[in-house]
Amino acid sequence: MNEETEGRRPNPVDLHVGGRVRMRRKLLGVSQEQLAESLGLTFQQVQKYERGANRVSASKLYEIAKTLQVPVSFFFDGLADPMGGSEADEVGLHAERVVQEFLTTPEGIELAEVFPRIGRGKVRRQVLDLVRAMADDSVRGDAA
Template structure:
């Protein structure tokens, strides 16, 4: 019996970017699956990187999610931009991870609706204080 191979890091990254964009649009896995003519279970497998997304399917996903195909490869492991010149790629990865969480996405959506810059600054200071980080 063949052993299960770990998913390719690129497939995992592309899947996480599909999930990020889907969540940014407030779209369910079911809705994305319906738009593509596949099941939500298949969307789950794509998002986890357990199933590789073919080129034509990725193009279709990009169209449905209203992003260029290149969106799914931004900050991908092994890409030229991934060479840490100043630690930016780690910071970008952190932001993507944060926005991929439901809490991060909710917080971001609410935060950008706050029009007063002083209030936004005070909220950032409050969160830093709660987290024990010096402002």
Template sequence: MKKAPDPIDKHVGSRVRMQRILMKMSQEKLGEALGLTFQQVQKYEKGTNRIGASRLQQISKTLNVPPSFFFEGAPNSQPASGDGFAEESSSQYVVDFLSTAEGLHLNRAFARIKDPKVRKRVIDLISTLAEQDEVAREPGIGDTADK
């Protein structure tokens, strides 16, 4: 039975992916720079293979970031205090989204908009579209068949 990737390995891998995409570098190009196959880069990015310290140093040099960059926002490895219920970091979904090509594209485009009024209109538009999408996916909405 396969063991699930460690949350920190997944986080580090997602940060590698995010920085690679920000630099507009393919998995193949990163692999070439590191002497690896693109499949190995994929495994690192998914967290299925753990990245060793020396390899992480190589990756940080290739992607022009300090090694600490890959741990920023990492899940806390300490046991949760309190009643035993731990919530996922509220920023994790942002990291996950920005690790996708869509997220980076949207973020770059939005960052180019300098007018605060236009930014607000974009946010309002996206919020409205998201609400409409949620309503459209609700059971019974859009069904035309009478039962």
């Protein structure tokens, strides 16, 4: 790698768009290979798009939107409106990132599908308490 590309960080918009591609793809149960094939790309190229390492051209984003059955604007949801003159709400951006990270894991998608089916609020809170305790224990275990 040369000096110009070695220290290059992905543009935040490219990261956001790539994350939205990944989230939608996973929600539909489409593999990177399947998406790549439908777009005439390699799965490595789809990986690069999803990581924000490569920018998605307008025509390719249009094809991705068509394949994943969403409007092109879906990929920009959660970003500040460039014409609005206001910055995106930090709390909203954080919440969007948390949901996006959660939904990029197979377990997250499955949990998101089944959790609302737990009818009793008390049981949902108990599940949440259990997950929090496991996460806290995991963090303490990493520090030890």
